[in-house]
Amino acid sequence: MVLGEVERVAVETGFSGVVWVDRGGEVEFAEAFGLANRAYLVANTVDTRFGIASGSKGFTALAVMSLVRDGVLGLGTTARSLLGGDLPLIADDVTVEHLLTHTSGIGDYLDEDGDGEITDYYVGAAHELTTTEAFLPLLEGHPAKFKAGERFSYCNGGFVVLALLAERAGGVGYHELVRERVLKPAGMARTDFLRGDELPGDAAVGYLPIEGVDRSNVFHLPVMASGDGGIHSTAEDISKFWRALFAGEIVGAVDEVVRPRVDLPEQGRRYGLGFWLDERTDTVMLVGSDAGVSFKSTHDPRTGTTRTVLSNTSPGAWPIARVLNS
Known part of the structure; x- marks a missing residue:
């Protein structure tokens, strides 16, 4: 049975986090493993809050789409029309839709196509990144990679x-x-x-994959999440999110959000507006990976089945996610 396999893999890999499976809101499996805080030996529970890294790009996309719904923005609105003189290396023809689909071609302050591991990256003056405007110095000075609309290239800075x-x-x-x-x-x-530097007691500390050392990710991430990810959530809240999204309670035009815009056969995926999509089915995904964080949640709107893995280590979620989606 898959869920028995989850427990086996969790033990074998030393998994730290939460695994949650439900169908139509009825929980089929919910279990916590490992420690939320290693220094004080605080165990993870199914109610622990975890950072979800890029998983919250979907939330950014929905906030933007709610403004589109209200006529405040359009998918064709150019970034330049609101940036003014800021970020002059962003081309004048880059639109909201380009940014939502990672096809803008703009240079990225955290380029995941580059060499090295995510834990090699340190955020300069991380403690100052408490607002979106504070990110402007990080976003500046990155030349465009290609013309807007030419191809897909995952872009944190775009969000x-x-x-x-x-x-x-x-x-x-x-x-x-x-x-x-x-x-x-x-x-x-x-x-x-x-x-990140004042997490409450019900939130998991993110740990770097350094053998024999319990080092947190506090210097690797902005102190406050912005549009490219980093919000903290629980397994139950993620499940609520999927149900609300497909019930039309967040934005009415759900089909527009999850309609495939880009095909990525080499990854076995497609991409909508802020959401990963399965290559062949209707399954929608949120995925997040960062220093001390790994997260994957899939939702099948046909059956109402949600499968979520949250972990407070960089590699922790992936072996479990492979079992859940096998």
Whole structure:
């Protein structure tokens, strides 16, 4: 049985995190493993909050699409029309849709196509990154990689730019936009933007994969998440999110959000607007990977089945996710 295999793999790999499977809101499997805080021997529970890294790009996309729904933004709105003189290396023809689909071609402050491991990257002045505007120095100076619309290239910086555009168009800070337009409609009461240097007791500390050393990820991530990811959530809240999304409670045009825009046969996936899509089925995915964080949640809208793995280590979620989706 798959769930028995989950427990076996969790033990064999020293998995730290939570595994959750439900169908139509009815929980079939929910179990926590490992420690949320190694220094104080605090165990993970099914209610522990974990960073989900790029998993929250989907939340950014939905906040933007809610502004599109309200006529505040359009998919064809150019970034330049709201950036003014900021970030001059972003081409004038880059649109909101290009940014949502990773086809903008803009240079990236955290380029995942580059060499090295994610844990090799340190964020300069991480403690200052508490607002979207504070990211501007990080986003500057990166030449374009290709012309807008030419191809797909995963771009973290593009989603920070989206957060900036949403703020300037909507007149409300990015964090509040997501809370009001995504978290609140979905009933995600235990999901929020937490400071990495003052995590509450119910949040898991993220740990780097250094053998024999319990070192946290506090210097590797912005102190507050922005548009490219990093919100903290629970397995139950992620499940609530999927149900609310497909019930039309966040944005009405769900089909537009999860419609395939880019085919990526080499990855066995497609991409919509902020969401990964299975190559052959209707399954929709949120995926996050960062220093001290790994996360994958899949939802099959036909059966209402959600499978979520959250981990407070960089590689932890992947062996479990492979079992769940085998």
